[in-house]
Every structure is written in C-alpha cells, then in structure tokens.
Amino acid sequence: MAHKDDNSEQIRSSDYLTRRGFLASSGGLASLGLTALSHPGTPVRAKTPEAGVAGPPFNSIRDWVAALDAHGLLLRIPEVDQDAYHATGFFYEMIDRFTWWGAPALLFDRVKIGGKWVEGPLLANLQGHMSTDAIIWGLEVTGDYKVDFRRARNYMREVYKDNNHRWPTIPPSVIDSRASACKQVVLRGSDIDLRRFPFVQTNPGDGGRYVNSGSVVTQDAAGRINLGTYRCQIKGPRKIALNPETTQTGYRMITEARDRGAKSYPVAVVVGQDPLVFMISSTKLSGFPRPGAQTLDELSLAGGLRGEPLEVVKCETNDMLVPAHAEMIIEGEVLFDEPLEPEGPFGEMYGYLGPRDPEKFWMHVTAVTHREKPWITNMFTGMERGMVAAPFYTLIEHELKVRFPYLVEYYQPTDTMGITYLAIKKTKAGQGLEIGKAVARTDPMAKITVVLDDDVDLLNQQDILRAIVARWQPHPATHILEDGRGIIIDPSQRAPRKTSKIAIDATRQFPEEGGPAVFAANSRDLFNELQPEAIGEAEELYGELLSKWVES
Ligand SMILES: Cc1cc2nc3c(=O)[nH]c(=O)nc-3n(C[C@H](O)[C@H](O)[C@H](O)COP(=O)(O)O)c2cc1C
Incomplete structure (x- = not known):
C-alpha cells in the first residue's frame, strides 16, 4: 500500500503566519514572540482540502496534521521557551479566545527545555477542535464546529447501526521493519536518552517531563494486545513511570503477569500515532472490560474503522506488534523485582493537580525506534478535549438506549x-x-x-x-x-x-x-409559533447593522 505520509516538507514550506493572516494582536502574546489570530471565531475553512492532501484513513500523524492545515486548523509557531512555560501560557490564552472546541492545533518547531533549544516539532491540540470529529471521517466541514460535530455523531450512529451495533474489525497486517517509518532510527542501550526529545513539563506544578499522549502497549497471556493512553513520567534517560489506573486494561495485564510469577513484563509506548489509533487508545471504544464481556482487539478495531488493515511491525526487543507508521516506539520492560517508583503530581483533566502516587510500575527502556526528526506530541491536559468523541459517545448512547x-x-x-x-x-x-x-x-x-x-x-x-x-x-x-x-x-x-x-x-x-397541570410555554418557542416570520424578517431588515457593529 502506498503511504501518503510525506507531507512534512509541505508543512515546512508553508508560510502559515502570513498566509492565514495571523496578526500579533495581543501585547501578552507579542511579548512572547508569538503570533495569534486577530479575532475570535472558528478559523475552519468550509471546503474540501485541496488535491494532494491525504484524506481518511490517515496513515500517520503527518497526514493528519496536513489535513488539519488544509482546513485552516493548524497554527505554526517557530519556537517556544517552555522553561518559561510559554507553550502552556499560550495554550491558556488560546482557549480563552477560541474555547476548547474552537481552538486550532499547534505546531512548535523547536522548544527550549532545560536551557537548550530542542528541535521538534512539538504538536498539541490535534483533536481538540470539534470539527476534527468530521475531518477524521472525511465528512463535509462547514465552519461551524457544532454542526460538524453533530454530523459526525449522526455518521457514527449510522456506521454502528449498519454494522448491527458492533464496530467493524479488520485484522492488522504485519509489515517488514524496512518498510516501517517508525524504524528509520533504532537506538539501544546507552544511545537512548529520552530527555533529548522535546517531551515537556506542561505545568510548573507537575512532577517532571512527561510522555503524556503515548499509547502504552501491553499484551495478555492469550496474546491479546491492548493500547491505553496513560501518562508516563520521564524519570531518567531510560526510565519512565507508568500511570494506568487500577481499573485500566493495561494495569490488569501487568498485574496478571506479576501474579503469574513473571520476573519482567514487556511494554511499548507509541508516540505520534495516527489519529484513529490515538482515539482508540484513549477510550473504551473496544468495549468495557466487564466480567464476561467480550472486548475487541484494538489493532483490528483500528483496521475496521480505517476500512483497511492497520500496518504494524514487531518491536525490536519483544514480540509485540506496534503501528508501523508512528513517529516513535519506546520499548521496555517492567522489572517486577525492582521497587515501585513515585509518579506525579500532574495537572489533570479536572483542571486541578492530580495526586502523586508513591508506588507506580515503571519501565526500563530497552530500545527506542523513531522516524528521522520525529514529531512529538504533548497533551495540555485540563485545557483541551483530547480526542474525537463521536465514536465513543455512539457506543455509550447505544448501550443506554437498549435499556x-x-x-x-x-x-x-x-x-x-x-x-x-x-x-x-x-x-x-x-x-x-x-x-x-x-x-x-x-x-x-x-x-x-x-x-x-x-x-x-x-x-x-x-x-x-x-x-x-x-x-x-x-x-x-x-x-x-x-x-x-x-x-x-x-x-x-x-x-x-x-x-x-x-x-x-x-x-x-x-x-x-x-x-x-399545564407547563408554561417557553417564550421563544411561543414566539416562533405565533410570529414564525419575525426573526427572519428582522435579520433581513437589520442584519447588516449587526454585522457592522461586530466589525466596528
Ligand atoms: C491524554 C490522555 C491521558 C490519559 N492519561 C491516563 C492516565 O495517566 N491513566 C489512566 O488510567 N488513564 C488515562 N487516560 C484515560 C485512558 O486512556 C482511557 O481510559 C483508556 O480507555 C484506557 O485504555 P484501556 O481501556 O485499554 O485501559 C488518559 C487519556 C488521555 C486522552
């Protein structure tokens, strides 16, 4: 299968800041050396992306970012000083202006970390804008994110219904290492230092730098592979703490291995996944892990939603299969004889600091494979929605509707x-x-x-x-x-x-x-019933006046 993942140069050569008419309009942002949209609103272009830009299924994060850009949903920033937390400050400013649902994806070319400029790009908010729910399926994008989101929800309801209220599945296809973008560079042993990549500390109150949007890959005794997005704290050049909650599948698989008497347990973390793999890894779309319930194999679920197999490749230091076109795979093992490690705190989804846990599993990193100049992602947790949501809502909605x-x-x-x-x-x-x-x-x-x-x-x-x-x-x-x-x-x-x-x-x-006995009528409903033409007529008569007021 031909891969449409060569959009990196296209992204690099575009002049986003001028082309999109971005103006430095805020003293606060300008003083950071950053450039922002000059007016609030939803900068989505209501048009189909031009020819040459990949549509679904997106084989890589690069294809996805190119599609976001084609819809006017990418803001590129040449550099950001995260020692001064400017990326986080920028994110707060951005959502204050555009809301969580209407803010663009971000691409920082390089990031200052620990006094050094680290080459990126570092990407964020890749599935934050609600229109991404439509873009991921190639649906029409209108420019109104609520309309786009509702369209995506209706589409997912149809897909689910047409498939007898199951998700389609297609088994993954295993490809050769040489054809796998994630193996362009292979690092082992002391060549590995995770701190050389632009993984950042998001909040000053966090416990440290994190791989916070990777898919943690685990496998059970029956060979079933699970993907779970769990935050991973970088504890050293080859050491990361893992944070699956005790209710998560990844946690269950690790503890089952420990309880079987295993000395070590293989784990991999996929960074820079394609958008569907990220969404699957971040939700329980494959089914709820209830006693007796059958959950779907997540790699096959990715294939089913793509409409073609997900290409996977075997890890270097264990037998697990991982998405072949990801940006980076961090391979390693949990060593059960070693003491557990503290992890956290971390600014969480509620908008408050999530607690530090004194005892977490951690992973000794055995290999890192990555693309040339890998694209690293960061989740600004508690400031962005995280992932496209229509598929998961469809599943829950259906389960509830049955009852x-x-x-x-x-x-x-x-x-x-x-x-x-x-x-x-x-x-x-x-x-x-x-x-x-x-x-x-x-x-x-x-x-x-x-x-x-x-x-x-x-x-x-x-x-x-x-x-x-x-x-x-x-x-x-x-x-x-x-x-x-x-x-x-x-x-x-x-x-x-x-x-x-x-x-x-x-x-x-x-x-x-x-x-x-009789519930009072809603005033607007009654107005529309008794004067059905009035709002339209007022729009015709005075709409221009309103537009002028906005522009003035
Ligand atoms: C960016 C992001 C970070 C997350 N971090 C964690 C985490 O640290 N621990 C956790 O248990 N769940 C976390 N979640 C939620 C899980 O990814 C989600 O519940 C998923 O379904 C877990 O996969 P599993 O069902 O295969 O265990 C996170 C989700 C997102 C989107």
Missing part, C-alpha cells in the same frame, strides 16, 4: 469533567430519574447526571442551565447516591475513587410527578 429506549442523546463534555447530560423523549412519569440513577450508579465519571428534555441543546451549557432553573424542582426530582465509584483525579472526593453522586431530572415534570 432506556427513550434516550435521544448522550453527552459528557470534557471541559467540565464529572457532569453528564442525557436528553430524553419522556413518555412516562419517572423516566428522568430512572435513567439518571442508572448512569450515576455505573459511570465513575458521572458525579452529576442531568436529564433533560430533547428540545435542549446539549452542546450549549446556557441552554442546559436555563432548562435546569426553569424545569427542575430539587425535591422530588433529585436522587443522591451517597457512596459511588469516582475517579482518582476528582479533587473533591473524600477517599480515593469514592464519591457521592447526584442525578437531576430537569425534564418538564408531568402532573403525576408533581409538576404543574
């Missing part, structure tokens, strides 16, 4: 982790709390579950809050779960992974639920 057919939409926004929204078409009294309680009980991320009528836009927090204040009565439309399962990074919990929970039924209450 609660009145569910219309499921949404768990990553910018406000801990809250889950469910839109339902309520047909019977009690359904709001019925589904709300079920989600609160089973999902550790659902500390707050809000059930809404299906006329509420789940992508619009103001719409949601207006529905809550107008339709919800705390008593009796609330259920409190005193002792639920939470996640370690929630800073409010009283004991690790223990949390109380709340389910809020913010649907219009029926009279038999204690609601009014």
Whole structure:
C-alpha cells in the first residue's frame, strides 16, 4: 500500500503566519514572540482540502496534521521557551479566545527545555477542535464546529447501526521493519536518552517531563494486545513511570503477569500515532472490560474503522506488534523485582493537580525506534478535549438506549469533567430519574447526571442551565447516591475513587410527578409559533447593522 505520509516538507514550506493572516494582536502574546489570530471565531475553512492532501484513513500523524492545515486548523509557531512555560501560557490564552472546541492545533518547531533549544516539532491540540470529529471521517466541514460535530455523531450512529451495533474489525497486517517509518532510527542501550526529545513539563506544578499522549502497549497471556493512553513520567534517560489506573486494561495485564510469577513484563509506548489509533487508545471504544464481556482487539478495531488493515511491525526487543507508521516506539520492560517508583503530581483533566502516587510500575527502556526528526506530541491536559468523541459517545448512547429506549442523546463534555447530560423523549412519569440513577450508579465519571428534555441543546451549557432553573424542582426530582465509584483525579472526593453522586431530572415534570397541570410555554418557542416570520424578517431588515457593529 502506498503511504501518503510525506507531507512534512509541505508543512515546512508553508508560510502559515502570513498566509492565514495571523496578526500579533495581543501585547501578552507579542511579548512572547508569538503570533495569534486577530479575532475570535472558528478559523475552519468550509471546503474540501485541496488535491494532494491525504484524506481518511490517515496513515500517520503527518497526514493528519496536513489535513488539519488544509482546513485552516493548524497554527505554526517557530519556537517556544517552555522553561518559561510559554507553550502552556499560550495554550491558556488560546482557549480563552477560541474555547476548547474552537481552538486550532499547534505546531512548535523547536522548544527550549532545560536551557537548550530542542528541535521538534512539538504538536498539541490535534483533536481538540470539534470539527476534527468530521475531518477524521472525511465528512463535509462547514465552519461551524457544532454542526460538524453533530454530523459526525449522526455518521457514527449510522456506521454502528449498519454494522448491527458492533464496530467493524479488520485484522492488522504485519509489515517488514524496512518498510516501517517508525524504524528509520533504532537506538539501544546507552544511545537512548529520552530527555533529548522535546517531551515537556506542561505545568510548573507537575512532577517532571512527561510522555503524556503515548499509547502504552501491553499484551495478555492469550496474546491479546491492548493500547491505553496513560501518562508516563520521564524519570531518567531510560526510565519512565507508568500511570494506568487500577481499573485500566493495561494495569490488569501487568498485574496478571506479576501474579503469574513473571520476573519482567514487556511494554511499548507509541508516540505520534495516527489519529484513529490515538482515539482508540484513549477510550473504551473496544468495549468495557466487564466480567464476561467480550472486548475487541484494538489493532483490528483500528483496521475496521480505517476500512483497511492497520500496518504494524514487531518491536525490536519483544514480540509485540506496534503501528508501523508512528513517529516513535519506546520499548521496555517492567522489572517486577525492582521497587515501585513515585509518579506525579500532574495537572489533570479536572483542571486541578492530580495526586502523586508513591508506588507506580515503571519501565526500563530497552530500545527506542523513531522516524528521522520525529514529531512529538504533548497533551495540555485540563485545557483541551483530547480526542474525537463521536465514536465513543455512539457506543455509550447505544448501550443506554437498549435499556432506556427513550434516550435521544448522550453527552459528557470534557471541559467540565464529572457532569453528564442525557436528553430524553419522556413518555412516562419517572423516566428522568430512572435513567439518571442508572448512569450515576455505573459511570465513575458521572458525579452529576442531568436529564433533560430533547428540545435542549446539549452542546450549549446556557441552554442546559436555563432548562435546569426553569424545569427542575430539587425535591422530588433529585436522587443522591451517597457512596459511588469516582475517579482518582476528582479533587473533591473524600477517599480515593469514592464519591457521592447526584442525578437531576430537569425534564418538564408531568402532573403525576408533581409538576404543574399545564407547563408554561417557553417564550421563544411561543414566539416562533405565533410570529414564525419575525426573526427572519428582522435579520433581513437589520442584519447588516449587526454585522457592522461586530466589525466596528
Ligand atoms: C491524554 C490522555 C491521558 C490519559 N492519561 C491516563 C492516565 O495517566 N491513566 C489512566 O488510567 N488513564 C488515562 N487516560 C484515560 C485512558 O486512556 C482511557 O481510559 C483508556 O480507555 C484506557 O485504555 P484501556 O481501556 O485499554 O485501559 C488518559 C487519556 C488521555 C486522552
């Protein structure tokens, strides 16, 4: 298969800063020597990328970045001083202007770390913009990220349904090392020093520099390979601490090997994965690891979603298979006779410092293979959404719909982790709390579950809050779960992974639920019903006035 991953030069030769009309408009940014968009908004070009730019399936991160650029979603910055945390400062400024959902991907050509300029590129926010959900499947991109995201969700619902509510799978194809981009350079032993690559410390409060967006590859006794995105702290030139939570598949595979009496356990970390591999590794799209449940092989799942096999290659120092066109593979082993190592703290998804764990598995690095000039990624955790979300939402939505057919939409926004929204078409009294309680009980991320009528836009927090204040009565439309399962990074919990929970039924209450005999009409709905032409007419009459006001 021909590889379309030769876009690096194309990226290098483009003059992004002038071509996209980026202007240094903020004193703060300009003083960092950085350049920013001059106005807020969503800089997505509503057009199909020009010929020559790879479309899906994306074989490499380079193809993906080229596609983002073709959609006007890449901002290139020549250099950044991360000793002064300018990349992180820039990220905060960027999301303040454009929001998590509307901010572009970033490419820093070189990064100052530990007083030295380290050649990159360092990439970030590669799946943060919501339109990336459409781009990854080659769907039309409109320039309105909500429209694009909804289109992607509908597309995924169709794909899943057409496949009898399973994900398609195609087994990976093993290729030769010589054809594998990730083997262009092979380092072993004392030639390896992970600190020479632009892996950064993201926050001044973090425990150190991290490989924080790699896929940790593990394999169980039956030969099943798992990919999990777990943060990995660089502890030395050939040493990284691994942070799979105790509930994760990677953790289970490592501990099973230890409990079988193994002395060591092979692990690999894939850096600079293609976008689908990253998404699969970052979610439980292959299925929830419940007792008795069958989960899909993740390399085959990647093939199924690509529509063609994922090309993989054998590691140098163990038998595991890894994506052949990744930027870098860090190979190593967990040595069970060695004492565990502290890991963290680390600025986490909640926007608070995740705890330091005194005892984590760590990996002794045995080989690093990489492309020439590898592209390194960093996740600005707690400042970006992380990965395309439509596939995973589709899976959860379907699982819930089987039990609660009145569910219309499921949404768990990553910018406000801990809250889950469910839109339902309520047909019977009690359904709001019925589904709300079920989600609160089973999902550790659902500390707050809000059930809404299906006329509420789940992508619009103001719409949601207006529905809550107008339709919800705390008593009796609330259920409190005193002792639920939470996640370690929630800073409010009283004991690790223990949390109380709340389910809020913010649907219009029926009279038999204690609601009014007739629920008051929503003013805007009533307006549209009684004066259906008025908004359009006003737009025609005064739209220009509004545009002029924005421009002035
Ligand atoms: C950037 C990023 C970093 C993550 N870091 C961790 C981590 O350090 N530990 C963890 O247990 N899960 C982490 N996650 C969540 C897991 O990747 C996710 O739960 C995934 O499904 C785990 O894979 P598994 O189900 O194969 O174990 C992270 C996710 C992302 C996107």
